Amino acid sequence: MIRNVWLIALTAALAITTGCSKEEAPPAASPTPAPTVEQAVEKPAPKAAMEHVMDKAHQGMDEKTHEAMQTAHEGIKDAHETAIATMVTGQKIYEKTCAACHNTGVAGAPKTGDKAAWSAYSAEDIDGLLQVAITGAGAMPPRGGNPDLSDEDVRAAVIYILDQSR
Ligand code: HEC
Incomplete structure (x- = not known):
């Protein structure tokens, strides 16, 4: 279950990063093995990377897309937290x-x-x-x-x- 949520998060990160230039690609977008429960709880490091990616993605978006993305993002975050x-x-x-x-x-x-x-x-x-x-x-x-x-x-x-x- 946790693995699924991580996959969703990683897939989202990868999909969005494709739009960034190579230099801007954050380290967390590289394929990382699924973390253990302990690691997922103790090392929320990819969160900062995700936020970086999301910020980049949100620049230049029209308002409606921006809002839809934000709602989707909140949903993923909630599902992730519930799963953990x-x-x-x-x-x-x-x-x-x-x-x-x-x-x-x-x-x-x-x-x-x-x-x-x-x-x-x-x-x-x-x-x-x-x-x-x-x-x-x-x-x-x-x-x-x-x-x-x-x-x-x-x-x-x-x-x-x-x-x-x-
Ligand atoms: C005293 C030993 C014991 C403890 C403690 C125990 N179980 Fe079991 N559990 C068994 C045995 C034996 C079976 C197989 C029962 C059968 O079908 O004959 C089983 C079966 C199960 C099944 C069904 C598996 C199936 O294939 O149908 C589940 C689900 C389960 N246990 C969950 C738990 C959970 C969750 C806990 C803790 C909250 C727990 N068990 C604690 C002995 C235990």
Whole structure:
């Protein structure tokens, strides 16, 4: 999921940079490997580069295009922040509540990172998985055994598992 957002941001940066002269191309527009969750949170460096690119792109635009671009930009930023927040929350919850079983595969828990085990599921359609995670199934306890977790918490953890299993 995070990777997708980074791809969108990078693609946007690359598309816009094409309009700039070579000297003005910012360093962040070069292909960078997708960052880990920690890096994405701790190193928001590409943000400055993106803003530079956007400033360049906005110069010489008519007002309507400018506004449309800005709205699109805000949308990307919001989606990006939401995705990062979900991943950070999901990782924390996962490590605290789910890792004990899903890191090791104890009691037949499908292991996180096992692409084959999770490949049938998509991050866009997690209702079935969420149901299992919330109500439990077999050796899988409801909410991973932590009744304090909200549906959203469990959802974030499931999204994290799927992201780590791609
Ligand atoms: C006590 C061990 C244990 C803990 C803790 C645990 N799980 Fe599980 N989980 C399992 C087992 C075992 C299964 C397989 C259940 C079955 O279908 O028999 C499973 C299955 C699942 C599935 C369904 C996978 C599928 O292929 O249908 C999801 C989703 C899931 N767990 C999410 C979580 C999340 C999220 C957490 C933490 C909030 C968590 N689990 C914590 C043991 C655990």
